[in-house]
Amino acid sequence: MHGLGSGGADWAFQVEPLAQRFRVLVADLPGSGRSPPPPRHGIAEYAQLLLRRLDAEGVEHCGVLGFSLGGAVALEMALTAPQRVARLMTINSLASYRVDSAAKWAELHLQLGMVRVLGLGPTARLVSRRLFPHDHQAQMRRRVVEVMGRQPRAAYLAQARALAGWCALQRLSERPVALPPTLLLAAEHDYTPLAEKQALAKRIGAQLRVVAGSRHGTPFDAIGATNAAALAFFAGEPVPDSLGMDPPESVPNAPPAVLAQLE
DSSP: OOOTTOOGGGGHHHHHHHHTTSOOOOOOOTTSTTOOOOSSOOHHHHHHHHHHHHHHTTOSSEEEEEETHHHHHHHHHHHHOGGGEEEEEEESOOSBOOOOSHHHHHHHHHHHHHHHHHOHHHHHHHHHHHHOOSGGGHHHHHHHHHHHHTSOHHHHHHHHHHHHTOBOHHHHHHSOOOOOSEEEEEETTOSSOHHHHHHHHHHHTOEEEEEETOOSOHHHHTHHHHHHHHHHHHTTOOOOSOEEOOOGGGOOSSOOTHHHHHO
16 A cells, blocks of 8 residues: 555556565555545545455455555554454554644644645645655656646545544554564654654564665665565565665666556
């Protein structure tokens, strides 16, 4: 599951390597990509819709991978139907996005305010610079502007509000949680503090791997690290300890051909 302002097609760099070993199902979250908006936006609602989609695909249990917003949905699926989730991996995601600090309040309202006032196109250009500031990441910036800029504004705002209203911490504290084997992949320079992810990993007994140099867009600026971690984790093999951002010389000039099949 993809992040906010994105779609399933943004897994293009992960699909082919994973498909060499696994059956891969790529989701457009409700209101994103080719997925219609749901009757009600909410992380729990997204999780239920995806579980029903797995039923339609004849999938009883599977590994689940979610990035940012998608990571919240992935954790919600594991809490809602633990028997359905064999392995859980999240990238730059937390167990709560409720606005409980001045920093989180400013982050949320700055983001929503920019979208309301400027629109998604200009906001996407600003976001792209924050995600991918280096000269060799120009193609990544263009992709952010292209994808985020065509997202329906109402759906983007609804998804952002749904994420800001979601919290799994109380459920993780109130009862014993039999989560599946879990890997938290965290960028060194993510928006949200690394300490929160370290505390979450300790709380739920998850593995934690930090991607050196990466910002929030780890599946894009650290393609090699993301794929190596996912392949090892979902195969039940040791996840590499040392992971880092892709060097400039290995950054692709364009998405792979599989992108056209996903869009």
